[in-house]
Amino acid sequence: xxxxxxxxxxxxxxxxxxxxxxxxxxxxxxxxxxxxxxxxxxxxxxxxxxxxxxxxxxxxxxxxxxxxxxxxxxxxxxxxxxxxxxxxxxxxxxxxxxxxxxxxxxxxxxxxxxxxxxxxxxxxxxxxxxxxxxxxxxxxxxxxxxxxxxxxxxxxxxxxxxxxxxxxxxxxxxxxxxxxxxxxxxxxxxxxxxxxxxxxxxxxxxxxxxxxxxxxxxxxxxxxxxxxxxxxxxxxxxxxxxxxxxxxxxxxxxxxxxxxxxxxxxxxxxxxxxxxxxxxxxxxxxxxxxxxxxxxxxxxxxxxxxxxxxxxxxxxxxxxxxxxxxxxxxxxxxxxxxxxxxxxxxxxxxxx
Amino acid sequence: xxxxxxxxxxxxxxxxxxxxxxxxxxxxxxxxxxxxxxxxxxxxxxxxxxxxxxxxxxxxxxxxxxxxxxxxxxxxxxxxxxxxxxxxxxxxxxxxxxxxxxxxxxxxxxxxxxxxxxxxxxxxxxxxxxxxxxxxxxxxxxxxxxxxxxxxxxxxxxxxxxxxxxxxxxxxxxxxxxxxxxxxxxxx
Numbered sequence: 110x111x112x113x114x115x116x117x118x119x120x121x122x123x124x125x126x127x128x129x130x131x132x133x134x135x136x137x138x139x140x141x142x143x144x145x146x147x148x149x150x151x152x153x154x155x156x157x158x159x160x161x162x163x164x165x166x167x168x169x170x171x172x173x174x175x176x177x178x179x180x181x182x183x184x185x186x187x188x189x190x191x192x193x194x195x196x197x198x199x200x201x202x203x204x205x206x207x208x209x210x211x212x213x214x215x216x217x218x219x220x221x222x223x224x225x226x227x228x229x230x231x232x233x234x235x236x237x238x239x240x241x242x243x244x245x246x247x248x249x250x251x252x253x254x255x256x257x258x259x260x261x262x263x264x265x266x267x268x269x270x271x272x273x274x275x276x277x278x279x280x281x282x283x284x285x286x287x288x289x290x291x292x293x294x295x296x297x298x299x300x301x302x303x304x305x306x307x308x309x310x311x312x313x314x315x316x317x318x319x320x321x322x323x324x325x326x327x328x329x330x331x332x333x334x335x336x337x338x339x340x341x342x343x344x345x346x347x348x349x350x351x352x353x354x355x356x357x358x359x360x361x362x363x364x365x366x367x368x369x370x371x372x373x374x375x376x377x378x379x380x381x382x383x384x385x386x387x388x389x390x391x392x393x394x395x396x397x398x399x400x401x402x403x404x405x406x407x408x409x410x411x412x413x414x415x416x417x418x419x420x421x422x423x424x425x426x427x428x429x430x431x432x433x434x435x436x437x438x439x440x441x442x443x444x445x446x447x448x449x450x451x452x453x454x455x456x457x458x459x460x461x
Numbered sequence: 462x463x464x465x466x467x468x469x470x471x472x473x474x475x476x477x478x479x480x481x482x483x484x485x486x487x488x489x490x491x492x493x494x495x496x497x498x499x500x501x502x503x504x505x506x507x508x509x510x511x512x513x514x515x516x517x518x519x520x521x522x523x524x525x526x527x528x529x530x531x532x533x534x535x536x537x538x539x540x541x542x543x544x545x546x547x548x549x550x551x552x553x554x555x556x557x558x559x560x561x562x563x564x565x566x567x568x569x570x571x572x573x574x575x576x577x578x579x580x581x582x583x584x585x586x587x588x589x590x591x592x593x594x595x596x597x598x599x600x601x602x603x604x605x606x607x608x609x610x611x612x613x614x615x616x617x618x619x620x621x622x623x624x625x626x627x628x629x630x631x632x633x634x635x636x637x638x639x640x641x642x643x644x645x646x647x648x649x
Contacts, residue, residue: 172516236511246511367649383513383529383557388644 120459124164126199129177135372160447166199172237188222200231200298231298306331310338322401350423357427377432406449469549509554561594
C-alpha cells in the first residue's frame with residue numbers, strides 16, 4: 110500500500126469528488142456562472158483540507174452541463190490553495206488524452222502540492238469528449254487499454270521506449286518533470302459491470318469503483334472479481350487499494366437530507382441521463398444496504414460500516430455537489446462529515 | 462395530457478390509416494388532449510449510435526424528444542417477418558432504458574394474416590415492459606381484410622379502436638393520480 114501513499118493503520122480514507130456538473134439549482138431555477146462554480150470548487154477543497162478530509166478530486170466531462178473540462182488546471186489551483194489533502198482526478202478521460210501530457214501534468218501537480226497528486230484514469234461514461242477531441246468512440250475499449258498501458262509504463266520506467274496504435278512511438282524518452290517520489294499513485298476508474306474490474310485486476314492497478322446507488326451488495330461482485338484477477342496474475346490483493354465512490358448528501362436528520370437533496374438528484378439525473386430519479390427508489394435509499402449515501406450522519410455511518418464489512422476498501426469518495434447543490438450546503442456537508450462521520454468511521458476502520 | 466401516436470413503419474398505408482382513425486377518436490372524445498402524430502414514414506431518423514437521444518439533430522432529435530415528453534403513447538405497428546419493423550425497434554434503441562417510466566403505452570397492430578396475432582405479446586410487450594411502460598394489455602389487431610381503399614370497414618375494429626383510446630386515456634389519468642397520491646406521502 111505504501112507506494113500508493115496509503116497507510117491502512119489510519120483507517121479508511123475519506124475523500125470528496127466533483128465531476129464538475131453545472132446544472133441549475135432546482136430550488137431557485139437559476140444557474141451560477143462557470144466562474145463562480147469553479148471558484149466554489151476551489152473553496153470546497155480548502156474547507157475539506159482544513160477539516161482534515163483525506164482526498165479532493167475533480168473529473169472531466171466535455172459536454173453541456175459541465176464546467177471542469179480543464180480539470181488539471183483546476184487541480185493546480187487546488188494544489189496551491191490546500192496544504193495536506195491529497196488531490197486527484199475523478200476521472201481523467203485517458204482515452205481522449207495523450208498519456209505523456211497527462212503524466213507531465215500530474216507530475217507537475219505532484220511537485221506543486223509537495224507529493225499529493227494522484228491520477229484516476231477512466232474511459233468516460235459520457236462520450237462527448239470523443240468527437241470533440243478527435244477520437245472515434247468505436248475505439249472506446251482499445252484507446253483506453255493502450256493508453257493506460259503506456260501511462261503505467263511512464264510511471265514505472267525512467268527511459269521509455271514504446272510503440273502503439275494511437276500515438277507516435279517513444280524512443281528512449283524521458284518524461285519531465287518527474288513526480289516527487291519518482292512515481293504517482295495511478296488508479297483505474299471502474300463503473301458498473303465487473304468486466305472493467307477484472308481488467309484492473311489483470312494489470313495490478315488500484316481500482317476506484319463507482320457505486321452510485323442501488324443495493325451495495327450488487328457491487329461486491331466487482332470487488333471480488335478484481336481481487337480474484339489480481340491473484341490469478343500474481344499480485345497480492347493486500348497490497349492493492351480499492352476505493353469506492355457514491356453520490357452523497359447528509360443533513361442533521363434524515364428527513365431534511367431527503368427533502369433538501371431529492372430535487373438536486375432528480376434534476377441532475379434528468380439533465381445528464383434524460384430521466385429523473387423515481388421517488389419510490391429514493392425513499393428506499395436511506396436503508397443501510399443501499400449504496401446511495403443519503404441520510405443523517407448516523408445513517409451514513411451505518412452505511413459506511415456495512416460497506417466496509419462488504420468491500421474492505423481503503424478509501425471512500427463522496428460526490429457532494431451533484432445537481433446544483435449550492436455552496437452553503439456543500440460546506441454544511443463537509444462540516445458534518447468532519448465532526449460526526451469521520452471520527453466514527455476512522456474508529457471502526459483504523460487498525461491500531 | 463400529451464398523447465403521441467407513433468406509426469412505426471415506412472412501408473404501406475394500413476398502420477397509418479388505423480392510426481388516423483385512432484387519433485381522430487382521441488380528439489373527438491378528449492378535445493383537451495394535446496395530440497402529436499409521429500409517422501416514421503415522414504421522418505428521416507438515424508440509426509442509434511450510442512449517443513443520448515437529445516444529442517442528435519433534426520428529425521431524430523425531434524422524434525425522440527417528442528416521445529420522451531409524452532404522457533401516453535399509442536404505437537401502431539405492422540408485422541414484418543414475425544416481428545416489429547426495424548424502424549420501430551430503432552426508436553426503442555435510441556431511447557434510455559427506463560424511457561417509458563410513468564408513461565402509458567398502448568398498441569394497435571396491422572397484419573396480413575391472423576397467424577401474427579401473438580406477435581405483440583411475444584415481441585413488442587416484452588420491450589415495452591423492459592422500458593418500464595404501463596402497458597394497456599388489450600391491443601387492437603387489424604387484418605388486411607378489415608381495410609378497403611384506406612378505410613376501415615369492419616365495425617368490430619372501429620369499436621375496438623374506441624375502447625383502446627378510452628383505456629389509454631383512463632389509465633393515463635389513473636396512474637397519474639396513483640403516482641401523485643403515493644409521492645405526496647413521501648414528504649421530500
